Amino acid sequence: MKTLLLGGAGFIGLHLARRLVDDGHEVSIVDDFSRGRNDVELTELSHGPLLGVQHGDLTDPATWQRLPHGWDQIYLLAAVVGVRNVEADPARVVRVNTLAALHMLDWLAGGERVFFASTSEVYAGSVDAGIAPVPTGEAVPVTIGDVTAPRYAYAASKLLGEAALLHGARAKGFEAVVGRFHNVYGPRMGADHAIPEMTLRALRGEHPFRVPGAGQTRAFCYVDDAVEAMVRLMACPQAAGRIVHIGDDTAETNIADLAKLVLRVTGSTADLEPAPGAAGAVTRRCPDLSLLRALTGYQPAVPLEEGVRRTVEWYRSREAR
Helix, strand or coil, rough: CCEEECCCCCCHHHHHHHHHHHHEEEEEEEEECCCCCHHHHHHHHHHCCCCEECCCCCCCHHHHCCCCCCCCCCEECCCCCCHHHHHHHHHHHHHHHHHHHHEEEHHCCCCEEEEEEHHHHHHHHHHHHCCCCCCEEEEEECCCCCCCCCCCHHHHHHHHHHHHHHHHHHHHEEEEEEEECCECCCCCCCCCCCHHHHHHHHCCCCCCCCEECCCCCCEEEHHHHHHHHHHHHHHHHHHHHCEEEEEECCCCCEEEHHHHHHHHHHHHHHCCCEEECCCCCCEEEEEHHHHHHHCCCCCCCCCCHHHHHHHHHHHHHHHHH
């Protein structure tokens, strides 16, 4: 198949590109290279079996005008993510994420099939208000607890994208699948998320080792498992028009225990120093994956300790450079 990855040079995007290439698909990437242009892994892949890698600002209508049609699958992964980015400039988060989705809606043609990457953050308001159980299913109400809080900018932008593409699919005759990611982690993630951020601090010898939100729990999903779920959903006709969780409900862990795991894998003997969690962070997050399993037969394959080990090895190699 011919597949277009919008935001394909990012964290999940490049992992997905490798998987699709390994499966024999023809893959093209469009990205604004906000992670930087000197990406060794992207360069290696682009010199091999990729159809092409091109620069494109998805908030600019001219970028979409240059994009051809005729794709079997299209993935919209491009977005501003990460708590630090959201809190630093929530207006940019809303602008970039919303414009990318709305320009895609204008560009898509009948008969095409698109995957839209959304987020578990849409449930934060409902979980805080006590109206969403944990583990959380797709059918629970989603709420924006405080529209003035920077953290909600990300959730609001993703909810708008979901609505635009799901309603647009019915109006224009394309197919849309929405995947709400729950705490996906792994190599290439950057430095602003829990597991890589802990890993880098441990490798650099932090002592005592600060653990913000030590009493919170999360269900972490290794990126290869997330990619497997995406591939299965895009191959499932019944997933069209659906919102489906992507995650690992077998890997729920306390953040303090996660810190202990990271320290053990990195070889650190630092003492833990619990600290307050980020403002607006929910106490517990875990997906109900019943729908994903029913549609695709998905089962997560990478245990948390193995995923952390692979992640640590990748970041250790980059630190050594």
